[in-house]
Amino acid sequence: MKNTIFILLFLFPISSAFSQVEDAWVYLKDKPNEASFYAAPLTMLSQRSLNRRARYNIAIDFKDVPIESSYISAIKNASGITILAKSKWLNALHIQGTKSNIDALLNLELATFLIVDSIEYANRRLNASKPIISSKRLPRTKKKQLETTTGFTYGNAENQLLMLGGTTLHQNDFTGFGMQIAILDAGFPNVNTILAFKRIIDNGQILGGYDFVDRSTNIYGGDSHGTSVLSTIAGYLQDGVDGATRSFVGTAPDASFYLFRTENAPVEVKLEESLWVEAAEKADSLGVDVINTSLGYSVFFDNPEHNYTYSDMDGKTTFISRGAEIAFSRGMILVNAAGNEGNDTAWPNINAPADAPSVLTVGAVNASGNIASFSSFGPTSDDRIKPDVCAQGQATSLINTSGRVVTANGTSFSSPVLAGVVACLWQAFPDKTNAEITQLIKESAHLFPSFTNQEGYGIPNFKSIFETNYVDDNDIDGDGIENLVDSCPNSPKGTVVDETGCFYMPSNNFIIEVINETCIDKNNGKINISATIPYIYTANINGANYSFTDENALALTNLAVGPYEICISIENQNFNQCFNVNIAKGESVSGKVKVSSKFALITLNKGTPPFKVYLNGIEKIRTMNMAFELPVKQGDLIEVKTNISCEGVFSKEINFEDLVSLYPNPISTNVNFNFPTEIMGLNVTIYSVLGGVIFERKILKSNPKVDISSLKKGLYFLQVKYNHEVKTFKILKN
Template identity: 55%
Template structure:
């Protein structure tokens, strides 16, 4: 009997082990015209409004996977469908190699098939395996132990000059952040999240790992991540974007490591885009899998090889701001960042300690094709977080998992500025996310001397805000291009200078950075403007004559 049981076990084991993961890429989307003519069947109104604001057109990438194609693959008896992606027009399947390969000849609508085990692919990119050892699957979530009153969060916010954004009224209001993580237990009950619950700031979510709507479950990792952005205990703790709204998505299955999680992440990012999300934080990263044949090598970290990084790049092209943890492998034999942190358009965040010194565990760049990663750093060594059980503040966890959301919250606060800037600028608006990211990078302390583990260093969001406003100022007419405003910064007033006497009967408008008009002088001939009544801060100055306009940044000390 024991021999029979052993035989059955071995038979089952080898049958299970013969199952391979693969992505089936489809040739087209036959119903794309119908969907593109009815955009609300693909995207929410908020998503469409965001696309219009950023001047990003809808295209076939936004169209869902063809239902007929999907069902034909799903109905194959020897194939299991695990996920799908409209962005990549692909279906993630599992089955035996022969059965998977047979699909290519059976269905004319299949373009090609990519196996997770790259040695099974007959064409396309193959990677030579490096001898370095990648971290085990627990490291991607590793919490390495050992006019707000920010309390315990004071250092991690003020290190980045995030308090300056808050003082300017940039607290994330009007922004939607998606957290794609491993679970959010007790977010629905803890007092530290009472504020966002009472203000209806949790808009919803989804558990892609279990295919249900219970996202207040699974790993506590996501709860800790969310706390650094949205947690609030009066006079004791404030997150970096306390007034943002949130979607909570589970894509990570923390007890194992499989390539399916890459596909689930892409599905979550697609859902976020369809809902009109502005910023996505991902404190996850992928390098190695339980099936070693599926693991990535350093050569794969070029931003265009892994499924998840390809998805991330498409997400950025849809107007999403993607923020990702660099990883916690800096002091291990495998020291590199993971995917999708390698994607060119992703803002990759490493970690420092409370003094601004690099954390040894923070993963290294560059990417395999030589790009700077991580770009920026935040406090990831012993930051203040909310404990998912007690709801109390804890400072005993570390990882880029936390420097990333701290940064994502401030990115959302900076992006809050966008609505006014878009109305003020004549620049090509599909570059606004580029302007924002570049403004943050240029504000960092090592921008002129980036290093493999530091990237550009620790950003200064006061400088970043000023850079961002400056980079999106507008000149609508050649005559006004020589107009100067001085002194700037100023204390009580500023002067307007132009090499012409023709600037008469012009209009002066001053807006705060939230777009509220605080001063207007119509048909003015005065070259000196009193602003002594305004509070210190950054303002937008717009000078107009007929159809000619100039918009620029004004700083009042």
């Protein structure tokens, strides 16, 4: 009996495997009524969406046409098939059914026409044309973001904006007004009730939304993740206003929003990809400008057979990444979290749709701008740079569903922090395309054109983008001086001007370096000229013209000794500034030597390093220093040669007999003597100022001092004799 039960238990999963429900995408062959939709574009897209297409010269095409309704009905009515989602962009339906029922759709006809082009199963093993080795990893529970209550001040929230240079946009009244942002996330509970969103509710800044998971118009349910994400862009609190006890301002407080729930937080299923594409299509049809996505898909599906491999992270394999690329082609900017798997040794990579080429993929840094270890790594499997840029995603300030200001970690939050500033930037430059805005952001980043696999190009600088590109109607030449007081209203772009709006050149713009002749009669002087402000310069030097720029300095060589007049002018500017310089005649090496008991300190006054130092003909030192020390003894010969042979040789012979000294002076009791070991002793004689001998004694090295305490106070002469030498000191007895 036990064997029978075992066999039954063993056979049941096998038989059920053939009848289990599968997820699949059914791709349809055509859209037979597309011409009628081209004739009536408002049946596909809103006027705002059409205006965006016209502004950026984006044509309406096949992808914009809705799926043929008769095809949807035919598949819906097919045996055992359930339609879960649809995508007009990919002309596809996300369905569920058994494999046999799904495969049968390949033979589905309408008026003798086969309507299904191909089928792609979520279970990679079932796609015979593209066999997939599924991941052996077990499904993983989704990680909750670390959330901690903090003693938040406005300054902490402001750092998220300051890091990106976004305050410059806000200070110039670019706060997202007129821009539409779609948040595609897991839910938005309490957005309609907590104080932080009262401002956008009262101002009508939430334009609508949809719960694609539950197919409901109630957008204020689901997981709390989306509420936190939205708060980084739209949250608004002012301490003391409406009962607020803290201040908080998101990165685009005046933007308008659509809230779309596409993620079912408790599970990880392929349907979520389809719902995301469906929501992106809706965003496009409404005329949304920016989509933020703090979601990603890779190897964490509940069904391991649905997992992707790293090779699939190529921006063109996953359903969601293909949809993201189409979304970008419609004129929107897509900002996406890179992922939080940086510390996961098995899968440290970015997820889809962060791998899509046109998506602006965002990594996470801390408040100091250092990369967060959890931030996922690039590149894509086809070796493209990802992530693209970074924003603060560690200890990010946000507002939770209780209305409290807290901090949390994750690229889920660096992405919307950046997305809000992107919307403000696009508000400032509405004539630039999504591709142009995205490229400006990448090129402004602090590492560009360099990159790392975890930071991408680094932290973008929206301040520099704005200041480089913005033209104010009140300042037509963009020189910072308003038209009413601008005496030179047509200054070329980039001209540095004074308070009147006219050309100005700071006195320290030019650096002129003169290098004198190295040796006499060599005629090898040099003049180097560089500038800091970017212009095309012409230098007239003693009648000859030479061009240079701030990036390519001017270097003249082999110049004769004598005076030079340098006059510098600037292309297209009324400017001329002259300088007078002189190339001096070459000189020989020179210096001095100070000898102590066993060392010689050599100090060179002139000469070109590096120096070679010889002692008795043997090289001892090579140095760049103008002063150096050498151990010596009586009779040693020091020679110093410079890097230029024509400068000659500096030499000094050591004579310790010049080294006898005494101390202290004035003297109370003992006179102490210093003399080298080469001198065995001193004969000391003390004279009065009238020349009379008062004191005589022999001093030895073993006891080099004399007691003169018995002498009266006054001035004396002390004479020492050694090795046929005589040296006299004037001393004062206290």
